[in-house]
Amino acid sequence: MITCDSPGLAPLDQALEALLAMIEPVSGAEKVPLNQACGRILATPVDAPLAVPPADNSAMDGYAVRAADLREAATLTLIGRSTAGHAFDGQVGPGECVRIMTGAWMPAGADTVVMQENTEALDDRRVRFLQPAQSGDNVRPRGEDIAQGSRVLNAGRRLRPADLGLLASLGIAQVCVKPALTVALLATGDELAEPGQGLADGQIYQSNTFTVAPVLSRLGCRVLELGTVEDSEDALMAAFIQADAQADVVITTGGVSVGEADYTRDVLARLGHIDFWRLAIKPGKPFACGRLPSSLFLGLPGNPVSALVTLHQLAVPMLRKLAGEDQVMPLRLNALAGKPLRKRPGRTDFQRGIWSLNEQGQLQVRATGGQSSGVLSSMSQANCYIILEQMRGDVAVGETVLIEPFDGLLG
Structure with missing residues (x-):
C-alpha cells in the first residue's frame, strides 16, 4: 500500500497510477453504422480513402479564369457555367472564362476565381475584369482539408459529432469500435429504502445509484441496475455472482469503510481478489478495487458525495482505460477564492464550488x-470542484486555488 504524510492513506495521484496499471483494455471490436457511433471508442485508426475536397473548387461566386489573362484589366469571353454538382465539361483557353458558383469544381485550364464584385458583365458573351488577379485566388485546392491516405482519427478516440461528419465526408458508412462496457450497479445496506417507499425507523432513501448510473450511461456504458442488497452473506453472495456473470464491471456503493459489516469483505474475498484502499482525499477516503471471476470490481463509499467524487476521479479513468479510450486529462484552471475556504492539511480536498467571472x-x-x-445538495448546486492540495490549510479571500469545471459527465 502506498503511504503519505497521513499514516495509512494513499495520495490520489499515486493511487490512480497504481490502479490504472491494473487495467488492461477489453479486446475485440465490432462494426457499427455511422449514425450509431457517437460516443463509441474507435478500435482501429482511420485513414482517408480520398481527398477532401476531392477536386480544386471555388471559394466564391464569380468567374474561373487563367490568371495570366488578367495581368491588366481585360475582357474575356464567357464559354460556360460551373455549379456545385454540375461541373463545366470543357477547357478554359486563353481569353476565356467560366461563370462559377461557390463549391463548384474548377474547370480544366483555369487557375483562379475572380469574385463577381470585381467584374462587369457586358453581354451574354463578354465579361470585363476590373483588376488583375494572382494565380490561386479564391480557389480551395484538392485535399486542402484532408489529404488522401492521411491519418484522420486514431484508435482509442471517443467519437464526437464532428468526427462523424468528418467520416461521412470521406464516404465512410461504418466504423470499427470497441465493445461497450456492461456495468452492474448495486447499493448495499439494510438502512436503505428506495424512493417512493415509506421509511422505517433508522432508514434513509437510497440515492447513490441515481447519481452513479447516469454518469456511467454518459460514459457509454450499458448499466444493469441490480437494486439494493441487504447486509447478509447469502444476499451479497447471490448478488455478486449474478452481477459478475452479466457484466464486465461490478460497482457497489457502501460496505467498503473500516468498521462496516464484514459480509461484503468476506464475500468478495471468497469470490475473487480485492484490495481495500484508504485514500488521502476528501470526500471519499474508502475505495475498493479488485477482480471477480469474470469482471472488474469497484467499491465506492456509501456517503452520496463520496460515492460521486470517487466515481468521477478514480472509477471513470479506470473505466475509460478498460474501454480502450485514450487518457483524458481533466480541465483544471486557476481561480481566485471569492470567499474564505476551510481546510485541514492531510488530504486533497475536492470541495464543491461555483465558478464565475468577476468584474x-x-x-x-x-x-x-x-x-x-453527506450533503448531496453541494454537488447539485456546484459547477466545479475546488481542488485544495493535500497539505494546504485554510484559504483566504483572493488566494489562488485550482478548480476543475464539471465535464459532460457531471454537468
Whole structure:
C-alpha cells in the first residue's frame, strides 16, 4: 500500500497510477453504422480513402479564369457555367472564362476565381475584369482539408459529432469500435429504502445509484441496475455472482469503510481478489478495487458525495482505460477564492464550488456551503470542484486555488 504524510492513506495521484496499471483494455471490436457511433471508442485508426475536397473548387461566386489573362484589366469571353454538382465539361483557353458558383469544381485550364464584385458583365458573351488577379485566388485546392491516405482519427478516440461528419465526408458508412462496457450497479445496506417507499425507523432513501448510473450511461456504458442488497452473506453472495456473470464491471456503493459489516469483505474475498484502499482525499477516503471471476470490481463509499467524487476521479479513468479510450486529462484552471475556504492539511480536498467571472474578467470561485460528504445538495448546486492540495490549510479571500469545471459527465 502506498503511504503519505497521513499514516495509512494513499495520495490520489499515486493511487490512480497504481490502479490504472491494473487495467488492461477489453479486446475485440465490432462494426457499427455511422449514425450509431457517437460516443463509441474507435478500435482501429482511420485513414482517408480520398481527398477532401476531392477536386480544386471555388471559394466564391464569380468567374474561373487563367490568371495570366488578367495581368491588366481585360475582357474575356464567357464559354460556360460551373455549379456545385454540375461541373463545366470543357477547357478554359486563353481569353476565356467560366461563370462559377461557390463549391463548384474548377474547370480544366483555369487557375483562379475572380469574385463577381470585381467584374462587369457586358453581354451574354463578354465579361470585363476590373483588376488583375494572382494565380490561386479564391480557389480551395484538392485535399486542402484532408489529404488522401492521411491519418484522420486514431484508435482509442471517443467519437464526437464532428468526427462523424468528418467520416461521412470521406464516404465512410461504418466504423470499427470497441465493445461497450456492461456495468452492474448495486447499493448495499439494510438502512436503505428506495424512493417512493415509506421509511422505517433508522432508514434513509437510497440515492447513490441515481447519481452513479447516469454518469456511467454518459460514459457509454450499458448499466444493469441490480437494486439494493441487504447486509447478509447469502444476499451479497447471490448478488455478486449474478452481477459478475452479466457484466464486465461490478460497482457497489457502501460496505467498503473500516468498521462496516464484514459480509461484503468476506464475500468478495471468497469470490475473487480485492484490495481495500484508504485514500488521502476528501470526500471519499474508502475505495475498493479488485477482480471477480469474470469482471472488474469497484467499491465506492456509501456517503452520496463520496460515492460521486470517487466515481468521477478514480472509477471513470479506470473505466475509460478498460474501454480502450485514450487518457483524458481533466480541465483544471486557476481561480481566485471569492470567499474564505476551510481546510485541514492531510488530504486533497475536492470541495464543491461555483465558478464565475468577476468584474475584471478573472475567474473566481466560492464554495457551495456545507461540504460534508453527506450533503448531496453541494454537488447539485456546484459547477466545479475546488481542488485544495493535500497539505494546504485554510484559504483566504483572493488566494489562488485550482478548480476543475464539471465535464459532460457531471454537468
